[in-house]
Amino acid sequence: MSGRRRLLALPPLGADLIHHVFDPLGADVIVPAERSRDALHAELADADLVIGDFTGELAIDAAAVAAAPHLAFVQMPSVGVDTVDVDALTAAGVPVANTAGANARSVAEWALGAALDLSRQLSWADRRMREGGWPQLETAARGSDELANRRVGVLGMGAIGAEVTRLFEAFGCQVAYWSRRRRDTGVYRELDDLLAGSDILVVCLPRTPETVGLLDSPRLALLPEGAFLVNVARGGIAPDDAVLAALESGRLGGAALDVYEREPLPADHPLRRHESVLLSPHAAGSTRQSQLNIITAVIDNIRAAVEGRPVANVVNGLGPLIRRR
Template sequence: MLLPLPPEVIELLFAPLKDRAEVVLPSSRDRAGQHAVLAEADIVVGDFTGELPMDAEAVAAAPRLVFLQQPQVGVDTCDLDALTAAGAAVANTAGANTRSVAEWAVGAAFALCRKFAWTDRRMREGGWPQLDVRGRELHAQRVGIVGYGAIGAESARLFQALGCRVSYWSRTPKDGAVGTYLELDELLAGSDVLVVAIALVPETTGLIGPEQLALLPKDALLVNVARGGIVPDDAVLAALDSGRLAGAALDVFEQEPLPSEHPLRSHEQVLLSPHAAGASAQAQLNVIGQVMANITAVLDGKPVEHVVNGLPPLIHRKTHA
């Protein structure tokens, strides 16, 4: 068990399984503690913070591992090739936080259009910037969505319901999608609000770099609910400083936690969030429900949901979670 929840919370969550599985926590939240607990584990619940990745070194430290449950949608902290080669099935919690993240994307777009954070700062400083806000109405913005998985699709639906003209790009066009499919460069050139909601894989790393951001209309707005590596932080800063971007709402960063001295923290046109777009109470309940359902299914020898590497989790020994 790697996720950083208090022991009493984990004990409560896994109480229904106490007669069927031994729940073990790392003695320390570092590589030594991780590897020690992995040595005897058949089932692992991963760490959603990314501090304890299931990389090749961790997989090698887990000779008994047959099932890894990530308590999140992203599996970019897992070495899927190493896990598959070791015969370990990997599942995520796809869909659990879809609405939460999509609502954050829409809320962030509202905040950027109406300059909520900037206005709040000026008011707290004693100002009265009534004539300086010059906000935009969201419904009048052209919204481009990069990625059309569950989060991209739900974001598109919500933006369209508000009256926005929605377009999207994904690696494959989707039947029945909300909005118009456009090639990436065309999408960028016609997006007043760009929402990034695509998974981080080798093919999407650096997908929206300086050249792509330069295609956006002047004073465009960026909302990133995907991963920091898709839109490099330095490229975002450069686009903000050049005026190509009028604002950015960032829930994700290349390095997390974002270093305290990072220039994004002090940039006036940036709305910051600590990778918490999917952390609504409802979403967390959904995640916990999916984690528990999958672990129970593994113990029962039944199929599990949202396996991302195509392997069945087979338990032949006494199980330690």
């Protein structure tokens, strides 16, 4: 394959916007004619650079990789890479990059705000006020607490986990963490020990085969009674049914959820009706600042790939120089 590089852009954005952003980078920019598997595979036949679809609707799975003989690089416009088959891409020799750290502050601030909401019953009191009530005594009776001196467990110590730790410590919380790789800083505890000593558990782990179902019902039962769960990771790490059961039993005093096993969360899902749940539509990282960080990281990497310079944030252990295939 020779000549200009062909960049297939899969994010669910308007074609005019995609061309406005990426045409100046020196590649032929392609947007699928329709958001379907057939259209995706047709365009992959000639594409060598791909910007992935963070929604997973146009997933780069093993079949898509097989349909892309010239594919040389996949750039995800997100921190998570669970909407692409990393193993299949690695086997094909295709580097995959993410935008590590781009939304760390945004997600960490959401986690802190969600913990404050649960601790002070903010959303619950707001709903009662909008219904015409005046739940002054009831709010306190539900267990309104300060964050200071609460024991906070952080699962995952990447960029988001590190920022979560910093923000909660600034509020006077006692923070410890568990991660698949132990860090040189911070208070590390083994997973079950961390759960048993966490008044607030913040989940920041990537979704991998090892983390799916990690926080099942037996693990959630290790938490102190009335603990709070704040999940800013990915759906399935704490299965929705397990979370719901822990809420119903009182093991969880509340949960703030930005992610779910099925997204969008079905309209009739019982989590939508639970009074002790704060719901968010996978938007913890969606601030203007983080979106600017993400698009800047994507532009920088695509420009580097086109110009023959090393790309940043390759997650699958392959070299950062993007070579034609």
